[in-house]
Amino acid sequence: MENVLIKELKSCQVVIMDNASFHKSKKIKELIESVNYRIIFFASIFTSSEFNREILG
Numbered sequence: 001m002e003n004v005l006i007k008e009l010k011s012c013q014v015v016i017m018d019n020a021s022f023h024k025s026k027k028i029k030e031l032i033e034s035v036n037y038r039i040i041f042f043a044s045i046f047t048s049s050e051f052n053r054e055i056l057g
Contacts, residue, residue, distance in 0.1 A: 002031055011036045018042055 009015070015037050017023040023041070032039050 001028060006031055006035055009035070009037060012038075014038045014040055016040045016042060 005015070015032050017039065019041050022028070029039065
């Protein structure tokens with residue numbers, strides 16, 4: 001993540017991840033928030049309407 005994702009995304013973008021335990025580590029959260037990204041965690045299974053509701057508000 002540090003060598004690829006962080007260098008590719010622009011400030012204020014959203015990073016969407018599943019609920020895998022390693023995605024919720026303190027280091028991952030600090031890396032993403034240090035460059036002003038927003039994190040959204042999704043359950044591994046959800047409907048398209050649930051996805052739209054989460055993204056579009």
